[in-house]
Amino acid sequence: MGHEANAINRPRILIVDDEAAIRRFLRTVLDAEEFSLHQAETGHAALAAAAAIRPDLILLDLGLPDLDGVEVIRRIREWSPVPIIVLSVREREDDKVHALDAGADDYLTKPFGIGELLARMRVVLRRSIRQAPEPICRIGGLEVDLPRRRVTVDGVEVQLTPTEYELLRLLAVHAGKVLTHSQILRQIWGVAHVEQPHVLRVNISNLRRKIESDPTRPRYLLTEPGVGYRLKAE
Structure with a gap:
């Protein structure tokens, strides 16, 4: 051994x-x-x-x-x-x-x-x-302050909708882990929305426009094609 x-x-x-x-x-x-x-x-x-x-x-x-x-x-x-x-x-x-x-x-x-x-x-x-999530998740220039529900990119605060924040918070708590479409839909929108992936796609797109310098080439919020999403970990 x-x-x-x-x-x-x-x-x-x-x-x-x-x-x-x-x-x-x-x-x-x-x-x-x-x-x-x-x-x-x-x-x-x-x-x-x-x-x-x-x-x-x-x-x-x-x-x-x-x-x-x-x-x-x-x-x-x-x-x-x-x-x-x-x-x-x-x-x-x-x-x-x-x-x-x-x-x-x-x-x-x-x-x-x-x-x-x-x-x-x-x-x-x-x-x-x-075990427990860090109170502040920092990935490059992205900072998610969980206790204060505050998100900044390169020091500038980003205004998110409640749903966008909950989506980013879920990904931040599990940073580096792939979350499937169904896992995210179940956690954020409930079991009734598990078969509605378009709801997730729209919110991911909106979130990327707010936290990514180039939403078409994301640095933080990565896609696992056909599977789900992953927030990049340091």
């Missing part, structure tokens, strides 16, 4: 993949990053390991030999908020949506860049360590 003998304070990473080559690759890459590494080859083994090890982060493949990865996510979410990043060859948008709606924190399609994987891992680990 690499450096686990002296890994008391290192983040515990559970790698769940039935392909030995992928597990070896991830272990080689992550071993240099001072993590405590554990692995599982099946869905049932992943569930057992998640309960026994209590990892700080799970890297999960969806194509497991016994349980589908989405089912693994659902079962873990019944009792644990542990961050889960899906690493999968499945590129279809509905696969990503199903995994994220089930409770995954992020989704990377294989093959992926190591730099991007490590960056996504840092974001979810920081967020889980904080």
